[in-house]
Every structure is written in structure tokens, then in C-alpha cells.
Amino acid sequence: DARVTQTPRHKVTEMGQEVTMRCQPILGHNTVFWYRQTMMQGLELLAYFRNRAPLDDSGMPKDRFSAEMPDATLATLKIQPSEPRDSAVYFCASGLVPDGRAGANVLTFGAGSRLTVL
Amino acid sequence: KNEVEQSPQNLTAQEGEFITINCSYSVGISALHWLQQHPGGGIVSLFMLSSGKKKHGRLIATINIQEKHSSLHITASHPRDSAVYICAAQNSGGGADGLTFGKGTHLIIQP
Numbered sequence: 001d002a003r004v005t006q007t008p009r010h011k012v013t014e015m016g017q018e019v020t021m022r023c024q025p026i027l028g029h030n031t032v033f034w035y036r037q038t039m040m041q042g043l044e045l046l047a048y049f050r051n052r053a054p055l056d057d058s059g060m061p062k063d064r065f066s067a068e069m070p071d072a073t074l075a076t077l078k079i080q081p082s083e084p085r086d087s088a089v090y091f092c093a094s095g096l097v098p099d100g101r102a103g104a105n106v107l108t109f110g111a112g113s114r115l116t117v118l
Numbered sequence: 119k120n121e122v123e124q125s126p127q128n129l130t131a132q133e134g135e136f137i138t139i140n141c142s143y144s145v146g147i148s149a150l151h152w153l154q155q156h157p158g159g160g161i162v163s164l165f166m167l168s169s170g171k172k173k174h175g176r177l178i179a180t181i182n183i184q185e186k187h188s189s190l191h192i193t194a195s196h197p198r199d200s201a202v203y204i205c206a207a208q209n210s211g212g213g214a215d216g217l218t219f220g221k222g223t224h225l226i227i228q229p
Binding site: 033035042043044045048056059089091093106107108109111112114 | 151161162163204216217218220221
């Protein structure tokens, strides 16, 4: 049963520390999304990649957040320095979009990484 | 930017009742997703539809593109259907094809 794997599942850190979250998308999927969920804002798109290239990261605070896909099996989301307002659950999702088409097919979500910044 | 509105925000019903959750969006889309998030936090994709109706078990999703509206129905509801149901609009045209999410509908089915 193919799944999206996210690590860590839980992270508690102090303000100012660097946080790195990792995501292993489903093998063969060519689109990877990072979302953040908070009680106040609900789910928000942070960034997404198609064939490892970043397509949209307009939802991400650029001064402290960065997202990369060093290879097809790994996506990372880094926060440096972290702040208490970054406390949220961060979800990764992957999907397959055939070449030449816009839009993602049904997405598979990871279990999320719950971040608490003290 | 697409505005996605869901109603109701909260819904409590008795086991066996027919449930309807509504979703409206402001800008044309390429597809509409329905997601289910259980108390443990995991998110499961239920449906992706761009026209008409889809059915899976006791779940039915419909979309009216002209009216920019979608509904999720649950027939013969059961306590295990208790979850947050989220609709998400997949933007069409120029640029991002990421999702814009509604705030979710918190459904509780009582035995």
C-alpha cells in the first residue's frame, strides 16, 4: 500500500532553532505539495514542485522558510529561525500529473509533522 | 484568489441520518476535491471531480460548475463517519494548480 512518509511526526523546539521536515513521496508521483494547518487558518498551501522543480512558493514566508527537492524521493521544508507562530501541523502530499496536463490528480497525504515552537 | 466557503461549520446528527455538506467557490476551477480528516489528524482524499457526480460506498459528491457549488452527501450515516470534511478548489489557468481549502465541516454522528 503506497504511502507518503513524513518525518518527524512530532517536533518540539525552542524559538530561533532550525527545523527541517522531510517527506518521501509515493514512487512515480511527479508533484509534491507542502501544506500547513493551524486552528485559525485551516489548511494553507506553502509550496509545490512538479518534476522536482519549484512551481509555486508564494504561500511561504521567504525570509525563514525554504523548500527543496534534492532528488525524486525526498522533499524538505526548512524553517530557520523558527518562531512560535510557526507552530502547526505540516502536511506533505504527492500526486501524479501526466505530462502536458495542468492540475494534480487525486492526492495522497502524509500523516503530517506536528511542530511546536516554544 | 479563489474563496472557498463551506457550510455548515459544525454538524451533529443521529446515526442513520442523511448528511449534506456544501461547498461554494468564487472562481472557475479545474477540479474540486473532498478530503476527510479524522480526529487523529490524518487526511484522506475522498473524491476529485470536475463535473457531475461520483459515488463511493455511502459517499456521494456532486458538482455544479455553472453555480460554482459542490455537495458531499453521506447516506445511512454512522459514528465512524465523524470527522472533519474539507473541500478544496483546484485552481485553473495561469500559474498555481495548488489547492485552496475551505475551513472544513466538523461532523459528529451520535449513536
